[in-house]
């Protein structure tokens with residue numbers, strides 16, 4: 001990736017301004033139709049390139065959008081979340097970077113599906129849900145802010161027809177010059193407003209100022225927002241304090257796709273290594289046990305979707321417990337893979353090392369294990 005990506009300036013998406021040119025929604029090869037096809041064609045052959053060289057899996061994301069992977073949870077009041085989790089898990093078993101980009105896109109779709117601003121949904125949801133318009137979410141800081149961990153990073157001042165927003169989000173993924181992301185700013189009047197930001201808007205600058213141990217292909221940028229005009233038409237929620245409790249469970253539940261995928265991928269790699277497996281039968285965790293725990297998490301997630309808009313703290317804590325169990329499973333599974341592989345799993349560039357580094361991300365992305373345990377301790 002380039003060290004510095006300064007976004008070109010374009011008008012934010014509106015009903016009257018034509019949307020920027022978009023990449024094709026589907027890969028040219030018409031035989032690539034299912035999530036499995038996309039993994040085989042655009043993820044598995046590139047996984048080292050994504051990990052080592054920071055290749056952004058754009059063809060995979062466009063293909064996944066065309067295959068319907070981002071549309072499960074549209075208009076179904078949460079009932080489609082298990083489908084989104086299942087597709088993300090299928091991809092995550094091969095490449096967590098791509099699965100995380102899927103989560104970013106799924107979260108964006110979730111915001112657009114749930115927003116009370118139906119005009120904005122009518123304008124932007126379909127393109128996001130089909131992968132024609134890519135984007136992500138800058139909600140780590142707001143989520144930590146709602147937990148009293150840190151103040152909101154973005155501040156907004158009321159102006160005619162919208163808001164002038166300033167601040168910096170340290171890391172937002174799945175971005176690019178014409179990508180979108182949702183985030184929240186504090187108003188001078190003491191409110192919290194959630195809005196859709198366009199990376200192409202004047203005053204938005206993306207910089208790549210970090211080198212991560214994994215997830216390098218996720219187009220993760222530091223986002224500087226300097227006096228950016230956010231028109232009222234792009235406001236997702238005038239009052240984020242009441243909106244977020246209704247969407248936060250879906251935000252977290254979707255992340256289970258990453259954890260389940262990471263765990264199943266480690267189990268599959270253990271099984272594929274027949275001689276190593278034979279020597280590792282006394283390790284405390286087996287591939288079968290990993291798969292059983294992953295299936296159990298998937299069932300719990302499916303049950304939780306029936307109350308995913310419940311704004312109560314109790315319902316959220318239940319989902320955080322589920323997310324915590326998922327994080328531990330991803331960590332334990334990748335650790336067990338490393339233990340099975342022994343010195344072979346300690347060689348630079350090996351698959352077990354990639355999977356261990358990727359699984360650690362599941363545990364530190366918001367809500368991280370330390371964030372969740374703080375919330376649960378305050379119960």
Ligand SMILES: Cc1cc2nc3c(=O)[nH]c(=O)nc-3n(C[C@H](O)[C@H](O)[C@H](O)COP(=O)(O)OP(=O)(O)OC[C@H]3O[C@@H](n4cnc5c(N)ncnc54)[C@H](O)[C@@H]3O)c2cc1C
Pocket residue numbers: 104136137138139140141144149150171172173174212214215220364365366368370371374
């Ligand atoms: C590769 C990558 C991609 C990312 N992509 C995105 C993205 O797309 N969108 C996004 O919004 N974010 C993204 N992030 C940010 C990520 O979700 C986390 O917020 C980030 O990793 C820092 O989280 P942290 O828990 O380590 O907090 P820290 O940065 O360690 O902490 C922030 C502040 O809160 C304090 N703090 C943290 N936890 C506690 C606690 N439990 N109790 C008291 N104080 C505490 C710390 O002291 C510090 O002052 C990404 C991060 C990485 C590494």
